Amino acid sequence: MKKILLMGNPNVGKSVIFARLSGINVVSANYPGTTVEFARGYLKFGQERAEIIDVPGTYSLTPTSPAEEVACQILKQGNLVVNVVDATNLERNLNLTLQLLQQNIPMVVVLNFWDEVKHIGIAIDTTRLEEILGVPVIPTCALTGEGISALHKRLGEAEVKFYHYEEEERWHEVGKIIKAVQKISHRHHSFLERVGDASIQPVSGFFIACLVIFFTFLLVRIVGEGLANYFLVPFFEKFWRPVLVRISSFFQSVHFLHSILIGPLKEGKIDFYSWGVLTTGLFIPLAQVLPYVFAFYFILGILEDSGYLPRLGILVDKLMHYLGVHGLSIIPLLLGLGCNVPGALAARIMETKREKFIILTLMAIAVPCMSQIAMVTSLLGPYGVRGLGVWAGAIFLVWVLVGTLLNRLLKGESPEIFLEIPPYRCPYPGAFLKKLGMRIKWFVKDALPFVFLGVLLVNILYSIGLVDFLNQKVQATLRPLFGLPAEVGVALLIGFLRKDMAVGMLAPLNLTLKQLIIACVILTMYFPCAASFIVLIREMGIKQMMKALLLMGILTILVGAALNLIL
Amino acid sequence: MVFKKRRKMNLTELKTGEVRKIKKILGDGNFKKKLENLGLREGVEITKVSAQVFKGPITLQIGTSKIAIGFNTARQILVEEE
Numbered sequence: 001m002k003k004i005l006l007m008g009n010p011n012v013g014k015s016v017i018f019a020r021l022s023g024i025n026v027v028s029a030n031y032p033g034t035t036v037e038f039a040r041g042y043l044k045f046g047q048e049r050a051e052i053i054d055v056p057g058t059y060s061l062t063p064t065s066p067a068e069e070v071a072c073q074i075l076k077q078g079n080l081v082v083n084v085v086d087a088t089n090l091e092r093n094l095n096l097t098l099q100l101l102q103q104n105i106p107m108v109v110v111l112n113f114w115d116e117v118k119h120i121g122i123a124i125d126t127t128r129l130e131e132i133l134g135v136p137v138i139p140t141c142a143l144t145g146e147g148i149s150a151l152h153k154r155l156g157e158a159e160v161k162f163y164h165y166e167e168e169e170r171w172h173e174v175g176k177i178i179k180a181v182q183k184i185s186h187r188h189h190s191f192l193e194r195v196g197d198a199s200i201q202p203v204s205g206f207f208i209a210c211l212v213i214f215f216t217f218l219l220v221r222i223v224g225e226g227l228a229n230y231f232l233v234p235f236f237e238k239f240w241r242p243v244l245v246r247i248s249s250f251f252q253s254v255h256f257l258h259s260i261l262i263g264p265l266k267e268g269k270i271d272f273y274s275w276g277v278l279t280t281g282l283f284i285p286l287a288q289v290l291p292y293v294f295a296f297y298f299i300l301g302i303l304e305d306s307g308y309l310p311r312l313g314i315l316v317d318k319l320m321h322y323l324g325v326h327g328l329s330i331i332p333l334l335l336g337l338g339c340n341v342p343g344a345l346a347a348r349i350m351e352t353k354r355e356k357f358i359i360l361t362l363m364a365i366a367v368p369c370m371s372q373i374a375m376v377t378s379l380l381g382p383y384g385v386r387g388l389g390v391w392a393g394a395i396f397l398v399w400v401l402v403g404t405l406l407n408r409l410l411k412g413e414s415p416e417i418f419l420e421i422p423p424y425r426c427p428y429p430g431a432f433l434k435k436l437g438m439r440i441k442w443f444v445k446d447a448l449p450f451v452f453l454g455v456l457l458v459n460i461l462y463s464i465g466l467v468d469f470l471n472q473k474v475q476a477t478l479r480p481l482f483g484l485p486a487e488v489g490v491a492l493l494i495g496f497l498r499k500d501m502a503v504g505m506l507a508p509l510n511l512t513l514k515q516l517i518i519a520c521v522i523l524t525m526y527f528p529c530a531a532s533f534i535v536l537i538r539e540m541g542i543k544q545m546m547k548a549l550l551l552m553g554i555l556t557i558l559v560g561a562a563l564n565l566i567l
Numbered sequence: 568m569v570f571k572k573r574r575k576m577n578l579t580e581l582k583t584g585e586v587r588k589i590k591k592i593l594g595d596g597n598f599k600k601k602l603e604n605l606g607l608r609e610g611v612e613i614t615k616v617s618a619q620v621f622k623g624p625i626t627l628q629i630g631t632s633k634i635a636i637g638f639n640t641a642r643q644i645l646v647e648e649e
Contacts, residue, residue: 059604064597089632092606120631171608200617201583314635318623323611326637327624416637417624417641418603423633 008084010057016142018054028306106158134161227291294373305427323403340532366399375503
């Protein structure tokens with residue numbers, strides 16, 4: 001089967017074009033390095049089916065980073081290259097185009113962001129460019145889908161064209177082409193550009209960053225709580241409870257099944273915290289966690305697509321260097337707040353192994369995911385700053401501590417930030433909603449199996465009396481070290497599977513505020529959930545993971561014990 | 568008479584908003600290549616957009632694109648004097 005490669009500089013819209021051509025949804029965002037893995041799909045090419053591959057962005061064919069190396073490797077397997085070019089940045093993008101033209105492979109050039117070109121006062125003569133390069137040139141606006149069908153039609157016209165130039169003269173050659181095809185007319189700064197400039201100046205940028213972060217947390221809280229209290233919890237009460245009542249009466253005689261599906265009744269009524277698969281197993285993930293996950297990804301999507309995140313990265317760069325990484329690392333860390341799994345994958349944008357290890361260890365120990373944050377909020381939120389505030393403060397301190405420690409302990413230095421800042425763009429509703437939908441679907445699909453497994457495990461452990469045995473075993477450490485009752489032991493066990501369920505298990509234990517805080521801090525730190533654990537091993541290797549786990553274990557005990565003494 | 572030897576000026580010494588041509592980039596081939604990929608090469612005109620405090624990153628405008636580089640990288644980029 002023919003292989004079609006989508007290649008181009010980072011952040012030129014390859015993934016959006018890929019989604020348009022293959023019909024497969026992939027995550028795109030307005031910053032360089034969103035695509036870290038090859039996405040593969042299929043499209044009709046003439047009479048046959050061809051494979052289309054979304055290659056991570058590269059600036060040149062002489063790779064300067066591991067990610068670029070991978071991109072260059074795949075070029076050897078391709079039969080056709082679709083070179084995606086940022087039309088608003090033609091000069092720099094043509095550098096790669098000229099290199100690709102020497103690879104002896106049929107090619108078409110796509111001028112993406114065509115709609116923006118006019119706005120910023122650039123005129124490009126595509127006919128002339130086509131003549132000069134000798135391959136088809138197709139203007140597109142991938143987000144709205146403009147030009148995609150033309151691109152699909154003209155794929156067959158792709159040609160091998162050897163464009164001759166001396167290697168040292170490449171920029172000179174690019175300059176000549178630019179002179180022939182592009183005219184720039186003067187124009188005034190747009191509103192977005194002025195905001196853009198203000199957000200990277202030290203003083204105004206700092207205030208804007210504070211506002212953005214404050215409103216992000218505020219909105220996640222308001223939207224999450226609102227959705228839960230006014231929409232999903234009432235939905236469960238009104239529609240799901242009657243269904244459960246029927247199921248309950250149906251299985252009344254089959255005690256074993258009843259306890260697994262519905263759990264024990266509370267004063268003769270269905271209890272959503274009864275640890276039944278159909279009660280707690282659905283209530284926690286869908287009514288309590290999902291609203292926050294939705295709210296978080298909604299706001300993250302806006303931040304991603306607008307292009308603000310790299311700017312925030314520049315502002316915090318200096319501070320992040322104390323933790324041994326540069327500012328762009330806030331992108332994987334922020335994604336990790338949604339779920340550690342995509343966060344860990346995004347850590348591939350870090351250049352060195354050292355940085356990657358720091359980021360992944362930070363994530364595993366001190367970046368709680370939204371599922372967990374939602375549950376902790378429902379437990380500690382009512383106590384306000386004394387509860388939720390202390391938990392968040394403690395986790396933040398651990399985060400700083402881990403970073404500083406690793407930065408001191410690990411050999412080597414962290415490279416400096418080095419990136420192209422994307423222009424501000426207004427998020428395009430279609431792409432924005434699609435991404436949000438994908439992320440919600442992932443959450444439901446990935447979370448529910450583990451949740452069910454967790455509930456099932458709890459039921460089995462209780463029914464065969466293993467819980468008491470376990471509690472006795474952990475009693476010796478939990479009580480003297482952390483001041484926690486033995487029942488927390490089961491929550492710790494379930495925490496290996498799902499953190500949200502584990503935190504939920506604390507609710508009926510009648511813990512004091514101090515005990516709740518300590519239990520939540522320990523649950524956050526001591527182990528990543530099963531799904532993140534698997535991804536972390538894959539991303540950092542067993543040996544590195546063991547080191548991270550060792551640090552994790554020591555810190556959890558120290559911090560838990562310290563909190564027990566201080567609070 | 569005080570004789571002041573004029574040192575070469577690098578990007579970190581520019582004020583925000585100043586426009587200069589890049590005169591020379593110090594460093595090995597790989598380093599230069601990396602900069603070149605983002606359009607930073609000798610003879611190119613740049614505008615300094617911002618500089619973060621405490622030797623933080625420096626933002627530049629090159630043509631229609633904006634890039635951010637670290638302080639130490641910026642120190643290796645010499646600009647032409649007025």
